[in-house]
Amino acid sequence: xxxxxxxxxxxxxxxxxxxxxxxxxxxxxxxxxxKCFNTxxxxxxxxxxxxxxxxxxxxxxxxxxxxxxxxxxxxxxxHGDISFTAGEISLGKNLGTRSSLMVTFRDHPHSDAGxxxxxxxxxxxxxxxxxxxxxxxFRARQPFLQGRNLRWVQGFEGQDLADMxxxxxxxxxxxxxxxxxxxxLTAKDIMKFLDDDRALAPRPNNGELATVELGASDTSxxxxxxxxxxxxxxxxxxxxxxxxxxxxxxxxxxxLTIVRARLGTDGVEHEQGDRVQTLLRFEQERVSDIxxxxxxxxxxxxxxxxxxxxxxxxxDAYIGRLYTxxxxxxxxxxxxxxxxxxxxxxxxxxxxxxxxxxFQAIRRIQASADRLTPNNxxxxxxxxxxxxxxxxxEMLVAYALRSPLHPLDDFTSYREARFLRSGExxxxxxxxxxxxxxxxxxxxxxxxxxxxxxxxxxGRFRDPPRKFSFSMFRQEGGxxxxxxxxxxxxxxxxxxxxxxxxxxxxxxxxxDPRPEKLxxxxxxxxxxxxxxxxxxxHCNVGRIRxxxxxxxxxxxxxxxxx
Numbered sequence: 001x002x003x004x005x006x007x008x009x010x011x012x013x014x015x016x017x018x019x020x021x022x023x024x025x026x027x028x029x030x031x032x033x034x035k036c037f038n039t040x041x042x043x044x045x046x047x048x049x050x051x052x053x054x055x056x057x058x059x060x061x062x063x064x065x066x067x068x069x070x071x072x073x074x075x076x077x078x079h080g081d082i083s084f085t086a087g088e089i090s091l092g093k094n095l096g097t098r099s100s101l102m103v104t105f106r107d108h109p110h111s112d113a114g115x116x117x118x119x120x121x122x123x124x125x126x127x128x129x130x131x132x133x134x135x136x137x138f139r140a141r142q143p144f145l146q147g148r149n150l151r152w153v154q155g156f157e158g159q160d161l162a163d164m165x166x167x168x169x170x171x172x173x174x175x176x177x178x179x180x181x182x183x184x185l186t187a188k189d190i191m192k193f194l195d196d197d198r199a200l201a202p203r204p205n206n207g208e209l210a211t212v213e214l215g216a217s218d219t220s221x222x223x224x225x226x227x228x229x230x231x232x233x234x235x236x237x238x239x240x241x242x243x244x245x246x247x248x249x250x251x252x253x254x255x256l257t258i259v260r261a262r263l264g265t266d267g268v269e270h271e272q273g274d275r276v277q278t279l280l281r282f283e284q285e286r287v288s289d290i291x292x293x294x295x296x297x298x299x300x301x302x303x304x305x306x307x308x309x310x311x312x313x314x315x316d317a318y319i320g321r322l323y324t325x326x327x328x329x330x331x332x333x334x335x336x337x338x339x340x341x342x343x344x345x346x347x348x349x350x351x352x353x354x355x356x357x358x359f360q361a362i363r364r365i366q367a368s369a370d371r372l373t374p375n376n377x378x379x380x381x382x383x384x385x386x387x388x389x390x391x392x393x394e395m396l397v398a399y400a401l402r403s404p405l406h407p408l409d410d411f412t413s414y415r416e417a418r419f420l421r422s423g424e425x426x427x428x429x430x431x432x433x434x435x436x437x438x439x440x441x442x443x444x445x446x447x448x449x450x451x452x453x454x455x456x457x458x459g460r461f462r463d464p465p466r467k468f469s470f471s472m473f474r475q476e477g478g479x480x481x482x483x484x485x486x487x488x489x490x491x492x493x494x495x496x497x498x499x500x501x502x503x504x505x506x507x508x509x510x511x512d513p514r515p516e517k518l519x520x521x522x523x524x525x526x527x528x529x530x531x532x533x534x535x536x537x538h539c540n541v542g543r544i545r546x547x548x549x550x551x552x553x554x555x556x557x558x559x560x561x562x
């Protein structure tokens with residue numbers, strides 16, 4: 001059996017300048033007692049800090065089998081010190097869960113020489129092997145690692161590094177070095193950047209109303225503190241004042257010219273000190289462009305990680321609709337993205353092999369898709385799980401939000417609603433399965449777009465999809481299947497009413513890359529045919545509310561045939 005090899009590569013930031021050499025203005029005795037270590041933490045002239053990246057490579061210590069041709073520090077004691085937890089792709093529901101990689105290193109003496117370490121070690125008059133340890137000094141010099149690139153490289157003895165499987169992650173946290181000489185790094189996939197504690201859209205503003213009293217019809221106002229206008233506000237757009245009114249505006253320094261009572265709000269009086277918040281507006285845009293903006297402008301994800309041309313092609317081919325939203329208060333980017341995933345019918349995930357964020361409409365799998373058969377799947381590993389709680393036969397879609405200041409989860413906040421129902425599905429299953437969606441992204445008179453939400457969800461979940469878990473032995477040449485991949489699973493218990501083996505369309509939702517095999521989860525991806533032309537006229541809010549009061553909201557006249 002070939003010897004397994006594993007490496008961890010970390011891109012660490014260092015300064016490309018030499019200490020005290022222009023443009024660096026650091027000087028011993030003036031800016032510091034000793035030279036820096038060319039890291040941001042130890043920099044003595046941060047105004048001229050010039051960042052570049054250096055790759056440090058660490059390997060699992062496999063003794064004599066460790067190839068000398070691949071430079072690394074073998075301070076990972078055992079393969080078990082690299083622990084991976086696979087994330088899960090949620091199809092048409094939300095962002096799913098994040099993949100996580102944790103690596104534990106041994107601490108040890110180190111020469112401090114080489115790229116990424118101490119460029120001035122020869123000048124310090126100390127023996128770096130006898131003073132401090134590798135990870136102790138690293139922690140003191142490199143405490144700003146969150147979001148930095150980390151790569152997990154897996155291969156076998158005899159493989160070139162370039163031919164090994166490489167998966168891409170981003171450092172989330174570190175710990176140590178501990179008393180027993182261990183230092184650990186935890187890395188996640190890029191979608192971790194969208195968590196509520198670090199990504200809000202629009203960004204919070206610090207400006208307040210400086211005008212002592214702003215009457216309900218006044219059209220000029222000013223911001224405080226002085227200079228906040230140029231610092232935090234655009235030249236024009238929309239603002240929320242005091243959480244009570246939306247206005248459009250143009251700005252010159254801290255002075256505002258405003259048009260009152262916009263976007264469904266009323267003109268009201270305001271007082272000095274009322275907060276002034278920028279409103280984020282998307283108006284009739286493709287969902288691919290909205291998501292790109294949310295992820296890059298507000299989520300901090302590098303645009304280079306998003307293949308936007310591929311996103312546009314997918315959007316144009318399988319979605320082809322435009323969406324509008326006014327977001328009046330800072331809102332979690334994750335929440336906004338989750339809304340779009342459900343209401344448009346999407347899957348969005350981090351591809352750690354291709355190093356890109358993938359965008360895909362929930363759609364049928366073609367008969368020409370690759371097959372996963374007993375020839376390439378470990379038959380004994382197959383497990384099939386029914387998921388009855390995922391079934392949907394009725395859906396209420398409320399849309400046309402009265403104003404961006406109305407509560408999203410209150411039915412009375414919406415002017416229009418669409419109710420869709422598959423009566424045949426309820427007859428088949430013997431009971432309804434009801435779900436509500438409240439959409440800020442669908443505007444007035446977009447009844448077909450609202451109906452599409454229900455059609456996609458009911459079509460997808462009319463019959464609850466099964467979950468399949470299985471493993472596949474690796475084949476020569478790298479990754480055999482990919483997370484998010486769409487396949488036909490055939491053989492074993494998958495049979496029709498006559499007992500003939502049938503192909504089950506599945507999408508891979510979880511992939512755990514182990515040395516000799518891939519451990520996978522997949523979800524059945526079938527669709528019922530729903531005829532949007534036969535669902536009848538859309539219901540207005542008043543009629544739906546009346547039906548709900550009478551307990552009739554589960555059995556309206558609108559029948560969605562299948």
